Amino acid sequence: MVTVWIGGGTGSGKTTLTRILAGRHGLRVFPLDAFWHSHEARLPEPERSPDDQWLGLTPVEQAAEFEALARKRWPLVLADLAALPASPPVVVEGPQVLPDLVPDGDAAVFLVSTAPFQRSVLERRPLPPTADAHRALENRIEKDRRYGERVAALAAARGFPVVTVDGTLPVEEILAAVEGVLPGIVGLDVEPADLRAARRWENGVVADNIRTWLGTAHVPPVAPTGYPFACECGARGCDAQVVLPLASYEAATRLVAPGH
Known part of the structure; x- marks a missing residue:
């Protein structure tokens, strides 16, 4: 079975696009960011404080370290x-998808933001508390810009399509562009029971990661009160989300969006 890989820079809309794509074509979502802490536990690395991470390293060093960590953890992704x-078939999404690591025969596309659009997205994403919030944000923006350019260059060298996102195109137009370069994902025959179980699995991975993250020093000063979880109705075409506090998700035996 061909796996679909969606990679690219932070803030390029990968998560939103993947959710819609998975609903439309009956795919299981494998959200790489939600495996961050479970993979960290299996391949332990010294944990950096927020100051060390965002102020102690230059943006060039941050980008290089992120890529090195993604490569080190890649065998865990494959396992x-x-x-x-x-x-159902799987779509893997996350900035950790590096073009030269995508298995032969699989389909892949990479989304890369323009610098102004990426900045507009990242400025709205809170960082953990540091000694210099402004410099930490600027370092993060520059790190992610450099990393996105690196991924785009690797994708071009490997012959994978790169979609540039600048915030002017509707999601449907970007989705059509992605579908046009990902052969073999249309018309998959998936049973509703498979999708219900897949969505429950996806939500469990996300919840486990949130639970661990909330116990670290990397939580922003104002933590979210609710988190988006996938609707578990199992209907083909459903890409709805339900925003809930973690405790409310954990108390639910099955999560279904209103009216589903």
Whole structure:
């Protein structure tokens, strides 16, 4: 079964696009960011404080460290994928997807933001408390700009399509562009039970990651009161989300959006 990979820079709309794509075509979402802490536990690294991470390293060093960590953890990604059921097919999403690591025969596309659009997105995303919030933000923006350019260059060298996102195109137009370069994802025959189980699995991965993250020093001063979880109705075409506090999600045996 061909796996679909969606990578690219931070703030390029990968998560939103993947959610819609998965709903439309009956795919399981493998959200790489939600595996951050579980992979960290399996391949421990010294944990940096927010000051060390965002102020102690230059943006060039931050980008290089992120890429090195993604490469080191890649065998865990492949092992976790291999452990999943054969149905439904999988779409893997995250900035950790590096073009030269995508298995031969799989489909991949990379989304990269223009610098102004990426800045507008990242300025709205809170960082953990540091000694210099402004410099930390500027370092993060520059790190992610450099990393996005690096991924785009690797994708071009490998012959993978790169979609530039500047905030002017509707999501549907970007989705059409992505669907046009990802062969073999249309018309997949997936049973509703498969999708219900897949969405529950996705939500469990996200919840585990949030739970661990809330116990670290990297939580922003004002933590979110609710988190988006996938609707578990199992209907083909459903890409709805339900925003809930973590405790409310954990108390639910099945999460279904209103009217589903």
